[in-house]
Amino acid sequence: MAQIGIKATYMRGGTSKGVFFRADSLPSNVEELDRILLRVIGSPDPYGQQIDGMGGATSSTSKVVIVGPSSREDCDVDYRFGQVAIDRPVVDWSGNCGNLTSAVGPFAIAQGFLDAPRNGIATVRIWQANINAKIVAYVPMRDGAVVEEGEFELDGVTFPAAEIKIEFLDPSGDGGDEGGSMFPTSSALDTLDVPGVGPVELTMINAGNPAIFVDASALGLKGNELQRDVNGNAELLRKAEAIRSHAAVHMGLAMSAEEATNLRPHTPKLAFVAKPLSYVSSSGKEVDAATLDINARIFSMGKLHHAMTGTGAVAIAVAAAIPGTLVNRLVPDSTGSINFGHPSGSLEVGAEARQYNGNWTVTKAIMSRSARRLMEGFVYVSSSVREQ
CATH class of the missing domain: 3.10.310.10 (Diaminopimelate Epimerase; Chain A, domain 1)
Known part of the structure; x- marks a missing residue:
């Protein structure tokens, strides 16, 4: 041919x-x-x-x-x-x-x-x-x-x-064409009983992309891990995918966990966060905990991402700005800008949030790329x- x-x-x-x-x-x-x-x-x-x-x-x-x-x-x-x-x-x-x-x-x-x-x-x-x-x-x-x-x-x-500066307007939106709100379960914090894992506290949010946040300890991690610490651990990856796929069902994004794994591997993304700890990045750069607000890591297509997805950064900024989320619990005094550590270094991202009639909305998230x-x-x- x-x-x-x-x-x-x-x-x-x-x-x-x-x-x-x-x-x-x-x-x-x-x-x-x-x-x-x-x-x-x-x-x-x-x-x-x-x-x-x-x-x-x-x-x-x-x-x-x-x-x-x-x-x-x-x-x-x-x-x-x-x-x-x-x-x-x-x-x-x-x-x-x-x-x-x-x-x-x-x-x-x-x-x-x-x-x-x-x-x-x-x-x-x-x-x-x-x-x-x-x-x-x-x-x-x-x-x-x-x-x-x-x-x-x-x-x-x-x-x-x-x-290149980028503004994500109304990043929580309506959850995309699947519908839903910023919080698909109407709660900024949930506990989900995941088969084979047990109860997991998590924030499920629509911001940039549908995203799920868990504390690093829920995966037996500290939050400052690199790819080599995670991607060779088959049991850890299985546990992460179990959380992601079952949360996808609760977010209304899949009919079953199996469907989420087989047909929707890209979203929602699962990220884990923690109070900052110092570490050496994948390039050998020293990342000082004193310069960070939190540590964050995200899974992409079943593996730990080498840095941070752009939409993951947006979701972090949005979740940090909303009281009651798992991310905000780590940075309760967030003023709209957050600097987080990821496997390749660090990144600063911001979000503008306001409360209206008792509900929080985010008008934009801002970050720089090239x-x-x-x-x-x-x-x-x-x-x-x-x-x-």
């Missing part, structure tokens, strides 16, 4: 990488679309390496993004994100990638989807179609082109780059993929 080429851009956004496509370069048929994207990334791969595709064999590098002109008057572009499973034929469209969100603005400008200023800051209004949320990215411009080089440093990314084009050209798949 002959191969067909599809125009694409390979981009880093935050601490993730993904293959970016124009919406008009891909078929609208969902089954055909998923087949093509799986083949582009190199999944499913029983070897777990994605050698015959563009994926990098981690949850942070097995990603696809589709961007096109927006169908909404208040936005410039529509953005869809797909988390591609490595060892299964699954593209999970249930949530957003906060890290790759930082690359959407630069990609949209390069594709001519909006008029950007020749110099200064381009404001890109993004509609995140997975979760029905509006995001605004502020992209630096010089001489008519996106500025990619700069001095902004992001733990988890080796080289400095230009800073993005860079890595490659432009064509990705190739067998023509038989389209003919199946």
